[in-house]
Amino acid sequence: MAALPSGVLGALDPTSDRAVFRQIADQLREAIDKGQFGEGDKLPSEAELVEHFGVSRMTVRNSFSVLQGEGLVLAEHGKGVFVRPRPPVRRLASDRFARRHRDQGKSAFIVEADAAGSRPEVDSLEVKEERPSQDISARLGSPRRVLARRRRYLLDGRPVEFAVSYLPLDLARNTPIAQPNPGPGGIYARLEELGHRLDHFDEEIRARMPSPHEVKTLQLASGVPVIHLIRTAYDTEGRPVEVCDTVMAADAYVLAYELPAT
Amino acid sequence: MAALPSGVLGALDPTSDRAVFRQIADQLREAIDKGQFGEGDKLPSEAELVEHFGVSRMTVRNSFSVLQGEGLVLAEHGKGVFVRPRPPVRRLASDRFARRHRDQGKSAFIVEADAAGSRPEVDSLEVKEERPSQDISARLGSPRRVLARRRRYLLDGRPVEFAVSYLPLDLARNTPIAQPNPGPGGIYARLEELGHRLDHFDEEIRARMPSPHEVKTLQLASGVPVIHLIRTAYDTEGRPVEVCDTVMAADAYVLAYELPAT
Incomplete structure (x- = not known):
């Protein structure tokens, strides 16, 4: 032996x-x-x-x-x-949606991948009009129809995140937001050009074990949970203009936030 | 049949x-x-x-x-x-460390439990001086010794969180912070009285499966991950004055944050 x-x-x-x-x-x-x-x-x-x-x-x-x-x-x-090898970890910083990044024509995912020295990719992109679920509807102020943008993110060839953005259809229809490639700076840059100046984002974070579908989509190893993040974007009038529902491989992410003491 | x-x-x-x-x-x-x-x-x-x-x-x-x-x-x-019954979920809001809560003599845990209508409890409290791990030391500006405050939080009798606060010993020794009960408003109120006015907190969030020790301490059901949250408190001079290392039952928490768009 x-x-x-x-x-x-x-x-x-x-x-x-x-x-x-x-x-x-x-x-x-x-x-x-x-x-x-x-x-x-x-x-x-x-x-x-x-x-x-x-x-x-x-x-x-x-x-x-x-x-x-x-x-x-x-x-x-x-x-x-x-x-199990620990994969490279993406650190998501509180300033990842800062306007200066959008002004440089960069989406948040590119900003982060740049910072990590990783090769970013997006696949399985699907853009369609649909009826929102009750939860999404409630978060968006009860629109009857939404534009849904589904996509998967990969870093260095490895799937790390699956995200769906929902926008009220009256706001997104017949705009570059409804195009597969919405252009430099992503949909937040387009929303601002359309007059919805962004004020802030709320994020809700949960962790749980993945569903079989999530295991497959994110190629998760056994014993790896997912982080479920729901972000709502508000414009300066206080209107929710987008909800982004994201499921992330928990072994690929650290989320970082800054909290006020005052 | x-x-x-x-x-x-x-x-x-x-x-x-x-x-x-x-x-x-x-x-x-x-x-x-x-x-x-x-x-x-x-x-x-x-x-x-x-x-x-x-x-x-x-x-x-x-x-x-x-x-x-x-x-x-x-x-x-x-x-x-x-x-599996879904336990009541604690929602941790971005303003949970706001000064107005401390000024009312409430700790963050009490503030949240109040909001949720739940009965809060703290047990297994242990306060001692020790040598910090490399990670904690690096986050705290390399103190040779720290004061460690360990405790478990329960809501309605159910363990939901295990937390350890580390403070540089030179700052905490022979102060109310070294007492089992640091008094109204908790250690953050005491730090401010000692002249360390708090400026902001950084939080880092990860999710993973629990260790056997964590399963036991938090009485976790099978298939329930933990959220690992590391918070660093900074005073207005930019000095890190506390690191709080927290492990939470993922089925008992939703974390909420606000991100700036500017």
């Missing part, structure tokens, strides 16, 4: 009331946390752990399942179990 | 390449989403689903596991599988 890295894994505690598969998962997790197994490293094999701990294969498999459920490792069929 | 609610569950699609246990999970999820099974409702039993779909018990169990992993249902041993 190949030797385990010396000293990384200890013995089981036979007096503990913690199940053996959990004790093994605890030891592996601790070794990962300490960097004894780094990103992309292969964990000891089933056979090695069976031998080391004197347990059944099923017990070792259960330990791996625990770590997979926590998003710490990935199982590659026939190859073994690996420490 | 007890009749299933009529029309709620359909047939399987034998031509689909989607595994049968996933098809069953899809049907149950859709029925939950539509409210055909409400919060706290019992799903059809294993035996009923075996009969309805003509599949094995193992297949039905795998379907339940999928829904459990998504946080949609809870299995109660010997009783069945139930739609």
Whole structure:
């Protein structure tokens, strides 16, 4: 048997009331946390752990399942179990919708990708008129019809976010906002040109496990939650002019905000 | 066999390449989403689903596991599988650290609980001096020692959040901040009395699956992620005077922020 890295894994505690598969998962997790197994490293094999701990294969498999459920490792069929590489993280700053960015003709996504040195892409773009859901309708002041702009964002080829922007149809119809490419600065720049000077945005943040559809669209690894962000844009008259409903891979994002103390 | 609610569950699609246990999970999820099974409702039993779909018990169990992993249902041993009740949600608003709240002698947690009509509690309070981790040290301007205030928050008896505040020791030692109860308005009120007038807070938000310790501390159901929030308080001289490291049950919170458009 190949030797385990010396000293990384200890013995089981036979007096503990913690199940053996959990004790093994605890030891592996601790070794990962300490960097004894780094990103992309292969964990000891089933056979090695069976031998080391004197347990059944099923017990070792259960330990791996625990770590997979926590998003710490990935199982590659026939190859073994690996420490999940941490993908590059996008940091979304509070000033990402500042007018100076729009004035430079940049959309928020491009601003952030630039800052991160990553290659941004948008795909699966779909623009259509539809009836809003109750929730979207309530947030937008009850328009009967909306323009919906759906798209997926990728960074360096990896899907990180799926977003749908909803705008009251009376405001967006027959404008560049209804075009697949709304032009430099994105739809916020167009809204301002149409006389809806933006005042502020409200953002609501939730986290939850993804639906199967979200797992597929964002190619999420096991144990990776999503951040659900709903943003409402208000113009200077206080009218909500857009709601953007966004689902983000939680392992690809840090959201940053500034709060007033006064 | 007890009749299933009529029309709620359909047939399987034998031509689909989607595994049968996933098809069953899809049907149950859709029925939950539509409210055909409400919060706290019992799903059809294993035996009923075996009969309805003509599949094995193992297949039905795998379907339940999928829904459990998504946080949609809870299995109660010997009783069945139930739609997970959605707990009351705390909405954290951008103005929660506004001075007017402190001036009224209220801490942020009390302000929010008041707003939600919930009964707030704090337990497991621990105050001690310690060496900061590298991350906390970097955020606080590299103090050699910090005062750490650990506590757990409960709403209506349910743990919702575990938080640790770190303050540079030179600033907090021998002040009311080092007392278990720092007095009305909490530590932010005390910091201001000590001459550190607060200017703003930076918050960083991540979401991930909980560690086993966090599952235990927050009594998290299966399939419930945590929101990890790190807040840094700055005084008007730009000095970081506190870092608060918070882990929240993701099913108990909505975070709300306002972003400037200018």
